[in-house]
Amino acid sequence: xxxxxxxxxxxxxxxxxxxxxxxxxxxxxxxxxxxxxxxxxxxxxxxxxxxxxxxxxxxxxxxxxxxxxxxxxxxxxxxxxxxxxxxxxxxxxxxxxxxxxxxxxxxxxxxxxxxxxxxxxxxxxxxxxxxxxxxxxxxxxxxxxxxxxxxxxxxxxxxxxxxxxxxxxxxxxxxxxxxxxxxxxxxxxxxxxxxxxxxxxxxxxxxxxxxxxxxxxxxxxxxxxxxxxxxxxxxxxxxxxxxxxxxxxxxxxxxxxxxxxxxxxxxxxxxxxxxxxxxxxxxxxxxxxxxxxxxxxxxxxxxxxxxxxxxxxxxxxxxxxxxxxxxxxxxxxxxxxxxxxx
Numbered sequence: 001x002x003x004x005x006x007x008x009x010x011x012x013x014x015x016x017x018x019x020x021x022x023x024x025x026x027x028x029x030x031x032x033x034x035x036x037x038x039x040x041x042x043x044x045x046x047x048x049x050x051x052x053x054x055x056x057x058x059x060x061x062x063x064x065x066x067x068x069x070x071x072x073x074x075x076x077x078x079x080x081x082x083x084x085x086x087x088x089x090x091x092x093x094x095x096x097x098x099x100x101x102x103x104x105x106x107x108x109x110x111x112x113x114x115x116x117x118x119x120x121x122x123x124x125x126x127x128x129x130x131x132x133x134x135x136x137x138x139x140x141x142x143x144x145x146x147x148x149x150x151x152x153x154x155x156x157x158x159x160x161x162x163x164x165x166x167x168x169x170x171x172x173x174x175x176x177x178x179x180x181x182x183x184x185x186x187x188x189x190x191x192x193x194x195x196x197x198x199x200x201x202x203x204x205x206x207x208x209x210x211x212x213x214x215x216x217x218x219x220x221x222x223x224x225x226x227x228x229x230x231x232x233x234x235x236x237x238x239x240x241x242x243x244x245x246x247x248x249x250x251x252x253x254x255x256x257x258x259x260x261x262x263x264x265x266x267x268x269x270x271x272x273x274x275x276x277x278x279x280x281x282x283x284x285x286x287x288x289x290x291x292x293x294x295x296x297x298x299x300x301x302x303x304x305x306x307x308x309x310x311x312x313x314x315x316x317x318x319x320x321x322x323x324x325x326x327x328x329x330x331x332x333x334x335x336x337x338x339x340x341x342x
Contacts, residue, residue: 035072067123075115078223085295087270101264110192121160180238271302301341
């Protein structure tokens with residue numbers, strides 16, 4: 001079952017597995033541990049999940065630390081939401097999983113990169129950052145003939161994009177070995193950013209002239225789009241030459257799009273527990289006996305079968321106000337079958 005986001009973040013922060021050989025600190029999922037580093041009064045710049053470069057950037061812009069933390073939380077929460085019915089439900093150990101270069105790695109990189117852009121941009125619009133605010137390019141002008149003009153506070157997504165690149169992207173020239181995996185992470189980081197866009201919203205006070213401003217899409221919409229890209233992700237060669245290449249030679253002439261998610265290695269078996277990778281397996285997960293989808297007992301339980309037990313719910317019901325002055329309710333009891341994977 002999907003637990004509260006705080007439990008997930010705490011587990012991510014507790015993760016102590018060693019990084020993969022050649023993987024630079026802070027490159028993949030380790031920075032996500034900052035999400036559980038405490039309240040705004042604790043900057044968290046020197047916390048272990050951050051690389052030296054990230055720590056320096058964090059110290060230079062302390063007002064953005066809450067936004068960095070919120071970006072990590074937002075991305076992980078959306079990951080958990082999109083995969084809540086899958087065999088892999090975005091549970092810990094996220095940082096370790098980020099080093100294996102799978103489809104799941106790709107999704108985590110993209111959704112958390114997008115989360116960072118989203119939270120930093122919103123922080124700018126809220127006036128929490130001194131060097132950015134609303135998008136000044138949209139403060140004047142519009143279309144008088146169509147009855148609207150720019151006004152309000154449009155999200156300055158360009159600053160959020162720029163900061164996300166500085167914070168997350170490490171130049172390949174600074175990395176020795178595993179360059180294919182690093183290039184994959186860089187591409188997926190950018191793919192997540194490309195999903196974010198601004199739409200025009202407007203209100204009309206006089207019913208004659210609309211005041212319009214740009215706001216980002218809801219993050220749930222971003223998550224749904226990236227989940228679709230995950231389902232259609234592309235396997236690439238782990239050897240980086242001049243550019244990223246598809247692993248299948250017969251498909252190498254097909255171009256790789258900016259919004260495509262890429263992976264190097266096939267996914268592990270999420271059916272059974274793997275302590276090394278932090279995979280809990282699906283034993284004990286609640287499933288839907290009548291569903292044919294990914295949440296169905298047949299698929300989620302990997303053919304092992306399921307247990308059924310009855311859960312008794314007692315609650316107040318049919319409440320009526322009695323004059324004067326109290327509420328009288330009946331005590332209702334329901335019995336529900338709950339199915340869990342063996």
